[in-house]
Amino acid sequence: MAEIHGRLTGEVGVCLGTLGPGATNLITGVADGNMDRAPILAITGQGALTRQHKESHQVMDVVGLFRPVTKWSCAVNHADNIPEIVHKAIKLAVVEKPGATHIELPEDIAANETDARPMRPGRPRRPVPENKIMDEVWERIRSAKSPLIIAGNGAIRTSVSEQLCQFCHATGIGVLMTFMAKGAVDMDSEHCLFTIGMGQRDYPQSAIDAADLIITVGYDLVEYGPEKWNAEGARDIIHMDFLPAESDCNYQPQIEVVGDLSHGIEMLNARVARDGTPEFDFASQAKLRRKMLEEFAEHDDDDTKGSIRPQKAIADVRAVLGPHDILLSGVGAHKMWVARHYQCHEPGTCLISNGFCSMGMPLPGAISAKLSRPDAKILAVVGDGDVMMNVQEMETASRLSSDITVLVWEDHAYGLIAWKQQQEFGHHTDLSFTNPDWLGLCASMGWQGERCEDAADLQDALNRALTHKGPAMVVIPIDYRENMMLTERFGKIETTF
Template sequence: MSTEKNGAEALFNSMVNQGVKYVFGLPGAKVDKLFDLLEYSNDPKAPKLIITRHEQNAAFIASGIGRLTGKPGVVATTSGPGVSNLATGLITATSEGDPVVALGGQVPRNDVSRLTHQSIPSKELLNSATKDSVEVQDANNISETFANAYQTAMAPKSGATFISLPKDVLDDAVTDDEIKTLSPIQQGGADSATIAQIIDKIKHAKLPVILAGMRSSSEEVTEAIHHFLHKFSIPVVETFQGAGVISRDLEKNYYGRVGLFRNQIGDAMLKESDLVIAIGYDPVEYEARIWNVDRTGEIINLDSIAPEISNEYQPDLVVQADIAKTIKDLAHNLPDDIGLSDDLKEHLHNMQVSFVSQDEVPSETSGKGLHPLEIINALQNQVNDDTTVTVDVGSHYIWMARHFRSYKPRHLLFSNGMQTLGVALPWAIAAALERPGQPIVSVAGDGGFLFSGQELETAVRLNLNIVQLVWNDGYYDMVKFQEEAKYGRNAGVKLGKVDFAKYAESFGATGMHAETADELKDSLDKAFKTSGPVVIDIPVDYSDNIKLVSTLLEDVLN
């Protein structure tokens, strides 16, 4: 038996044992013992406590840690609204496969069912937002509860877990030892018979295409895909969360990203393909009812989890196994002389030439703001392959997903399961913490930025080098242009004017305006050399947004 301790100490020690580096959140009376331990511990392995300006943003930062590292980010809040404010962040993490462990204070056990101060059914409230939601009833169970929540958050499909912690449980004595460091979750690769079956389908396909989804974007899986492509060079279509799977040296294999509207080169590629190899694909990213509705070819589903079957998605072969191990075995066993026909190679080359031409900045612009491609072009010229770029939701999100290139997995981050406003700056904070010394860029619209813009103070306090671009047009434009395309007018989308450079300065950050392409280039040059957060306010002209819903393939606005 260990020396007697209380529940808060057992929880703190459990986080140390699992290697938790940070705890994000807001304080309160129900969790003050835990926060006190985090603030004043002399243990060099103690998690760093980072206080945020809103619980939702704390959950977003924790999910950013989860996406970047594959290990759960941890968020801790007090009871009542401290817990309920977690809901959006946790449901986003669960939808998009980002491991998070959320800790929520709770009233003492004998008050849970009473109408007392901040008493809410926390466990039940967050049950639908998480993979698992529990309330600890015995202080001796705290460590094993945390260990199981940590493991469940990481297990495929990764997502959020929640632990409700009544105050008297955190106060109670604990005599049991804490759970030690967990062993990694291991899966085996597909067996030899399955490998042979996959290879047989590949050999008989005229145009096999890889659809790289969210679970293809780990370093191990991406490396395995690269190995496969060096053996057999075929087209790859990325989902938004699969961004960066294709490295710079394999750019000839990149045929765009798919999501939202079915009118991209990737959509054409999937339709032409007689064998789609869906790797780590999740329907929440881009529903099969959009891209698979009129195809006649086969589908191989290779993933660490079983797929969701629907009328529009019934794979011809389902392989549930370790993705990286299976792809490496495939590459090893492919025939040395395998390849696409010369006619097909020429066809693919012509498609790609047309695809690349779409990235060119128009020769004539309105002069009423920068064209989206002018902003993307300036940013693309500024970054390197190690730059992490986080993208909020809005019209800029579609332009970035279609035209901005990224060559390393999980270096271009999108919210594509929930399309949650406000994620970009919190994710950028996570990236700045996990990737110190590397450039970090956050891209948001003027609407979404103010969902979490208060975390500029957090970034300033931590002296994080984040360059925040705000595409400013005074509307919730992603809704506006779709309303206009459907109804010929817009409703409920007009916003008031904000000077985001002055807003930044009020937090102690650096604020800049960039109203021309030359000014944007100069501002980016300065911003990347400036210590601490920088916000660049950029007027944008979205007149060409109608092109985002133009028809390459028959589509329905959604």
């Protein structure tokens, strides 16, 4: 919940945990938010300082435990230090790249009185790129024949997206977006080339192969490693981000633009306005967009009975949600279909966990999203394995009367693991499990529940759930035979269309 609040608002999402198991139970969520670049502050309890030096009930090194999954982890050892510690934790959580911080509060310190006052809040102004480097970048772009942009998680900051769209409109350069950069460019824009990030070779690789210059904007290597799209490490790359490029053999930019990303693109826009638009060849990018639009529309009118294709499920979800509404995706086979087929009009309207890739985010995340964006419809797409990771939060949603919808793709197995093992070995281990009686579960938790077995009925079922006031669940039998069919097609994709 704290992660989703941070991702949607840019404000720090704060979560609390007790000492011992309360602290350890936060670890996966904190790690997920940290690697997804969400500003989070986790505050945990701890045993008194007087007993930390010895074996003692529920006492462990929580600060050390949180260090690998946060930007900063610190224990309070004097009540008067709290204003400085809190100020530093929040400051570090929000500065680029945002992430998680942790404060430990021992029980005896918590009981102390203090006259210390909170420090003034504030955000430091980020440095901007130098004119000299932006001149170099602009000259390199002007000399290219087929430049291409890869936008990452950093590109969905509102001001960055606005400047990026202006730049694309002025130059005609197309944009591939990572899973977490969806909506950086409107899906209806001719410059939107949709999503990159599948594990296998997909059609977007064709546009990368045809480009003689790649401009990365807020690109995060934790999402989609450069070895996937730059295996030889030989592509000409301009790196634009808040931080310097990671050292990676497959990602060696010729130019690095480090500083406020929105301001950097604004500086490029000023140069376009001054010098005009160069002549580029975007034939490959136009072909890619046409090909992907054909893919998205292929199963719009499916009327299969007894199971529903992933493509149809995604098409219907897109049809019932408006431009400002929010979809959350869990981790599993469903995430890959959401990532490839669900497209957005605006940044921050599709939230996928793709850094740490933890299961269990969408249900509590949907509750948080509704609190942060009360005017938006909130729909979580989950696998049955994913939602069972945090199924107890159905009670939380019911207690809070959360107006959310959860769409469960049911296959009685860990579908993504099966998919990966099938690709690698030609078979998979036993990954099946038994699900609860979903409708009985909904009734016991105070949710509206509905099963939808036939593809033709899905949109109506989703609309009923979305218009219901309070939490609602729709369960569908998903046809994951499409997984390996997609893999077989990936194997046949050529460099050119």
